[in-house]
Amino acid sequence: MSLYSICEWLQNTGWGTGIRESTWVFPIIETTHVLGLALSVGTVAILDLRLLGLGLKRESVSQVMGQILPWSLSGFAIMFATGILLFWSQAVKAYDSVFFRIKILLLFFTLINALVFQFTVYRSMAEWDRAPVTPLRARLAGAVSIALWIGIIAAGRTMAYKF
Amino acid sequence: MDLLPFFRWCDSTWLSVTIRESRVLFPIIEALHLVGITLLLGTTFIVDIRLFNLGMRQQKVSSLATQLAPWNRASLAATAGTGIMLFLSEAMKCYSSGPFQVKMLLLFLAILFQFTLYRRFTESEKTRFTPVKSWMVGLTSLCLWFGVGLAGRAIGFF
Numbered sequence: 001m002s003l004y005s006i007c008e009w010l011q012n013t014g015w016g017t018g019i020r021e022s023t024w025v026f027p028i029i030e031t032t033h034v035l036g037l038a039l040s041v042g043t044v045a046i047l048d049l050r051l052l053g054l055g056l057k058r059e060s061v062s063q064v065m066g067q068i069l070p071w072s073l074s075g076f077a078i079m080f081a082t083g084i085l086l087f088w089s090q091a092v093k094a095y096d097s098v099f100f101r102i103k104i105l106l107l108f109f110t111l112i113n114a115l116v117f118q119f120t121v122y123r124s125m126a127e128w129d130r131a132p133v134t135p136l137r138a139r140l141a142g143a144v145s146i147a148l149w150i151g152i153i154a155a156g157r158t159m160a161y162k163f
Numbered sequence: 164m165d166l167l168p169f170f171r172w173c174d175s176t177w178l179s180v181t182i183r184e185s186r187v188l189f190p191i192i193e194a195l196h197l198v199g200i201t202l203l204l205g206t207t208f209i210v211d212i213r214l215f216n217l218g219m220r221q222q223k224v225s226s227l228a229t230q231l232a233p234w235n236r237a238s239l240a241a242t243a244g245t246g247i248m249l250f251l252s253e254a255m256k257c258y259s260s261g262p263f264q265v266k267m268l269l270l271f272l273a274i275l276f277q278f279t280l281y282r283r284f285t286e287s288e289k290t291r292f293t294p295v296k297s298w299m300v301g302l303t304s305l306c307l308w309f310g311v312g313l314a315g316r317a318i319g320f321f
Contacts, residue, residue: 031316035204035309037197042205049234056230059222067218068209153201154194161190 007091019089026089033082040075041149043068051142053133060129061138094159103155110148117141166258173254182252189252192245199242200312206235207277207308210285214301216294224292228285239274262317269314273307 010016019025049055050064087094094100121137128134134142173179182188210228212218219227250257257263284290284300 027317027320031313034197034316035312037201038204038208038309038312042201042203042208045202045205046209046231046234055234056227058226058230063219063221067220071208071212071218149201150194150198153197154191157194157197158190 007095011091016088029082036078040079043072048142048145051138057132062129097159099155099159106152113144170254170258179251196245199238202238206231211301214297262314266314269310
């Protein structure tokens with residue numbers, strides 16, 4: 001069974017068809033997915049700005065991280081759940097879209113970036129927790145994160161267009 | 164007052180025609196508009212969860228609000244700038260769009276609120292916070308800005 005036929009099967013299930021053909025369910029899920037950006041990426045961006053030394057410089061990194069990440073993670077849970085439902089209802093379109101593939105790839109890179117941060121410079125955070133300007137690797141993690149999220153937002157939005 | 168001639172004029176400007184005739188400009192501007200919205204709502208959200216006493220409890224509201232203010236204003240400028248370009252490129256569609264009218268009304272109220280009451284309440288050192296007042300100010304800002312986003316998304320659906 002090819003990936004394509006799995007996508008075809010998925011979007012023809014009762015749920016897939018139901019979401020796609022409903023007047024209200026699709027727009028509601030889609031709107032939740034878009035406005036969820038504020039809670040997920042919007043809050044993570046504040047942490048990235050702190051890592052870059054460009055925002056909330058007077059607060060310690062651990063404070064910003066500890067207070068903001070729970071909100072970001074609940075935001076990402078909403079994004080993931082609504083994203084799955086959107087994919088379910090138009091899996092073939094997503095399969096055919098190069099922007100969807102770019103988006104998934106960039107999401108994967110975001111995970112790698114977070115893991116690299118977690119297992120390297122994060123371990124010595126006690127030493128630079130209160131520093132307005134963080135070590136290069138921490139700044140790099142913040143910059144990469146912001147760049148990736150801009151790419152993910154752009155790729156996600158562009159999925160709606162045919163080129 | 165009839166705004167139709169104004170919308171017609173917007174629709175025929177050089178910028179409007181250029182964006183309409185390009186296949187890539189509209190998606191690019193739209194993506195930047197979304198990035199701006201993300202940061203605009205993100206910065207507002209952080210101050211609001213502090214007002215709700217649900218996070219950042221060790222920081223003062225005024226300290227958070229003033230530190231985030233430059234990003235809040237910059238993202239508002241970016242969102243407004245890209246928004247004007249998107250509007251110009253499809254001014255006639257907006258003219259007959261109900262959600263667009265709702266969005267403009269909410270946007271006017273949101274900006275008005277943000278730069279008067281909200282700003283004074285969150286950025287001043289002298290504010291006396293009570294839970295009720297803080298919740299009211301925070302909820303009003305969240306409802307207004309998410310309302311703008313909701314109506315904005317609806318332009319594409321109806």
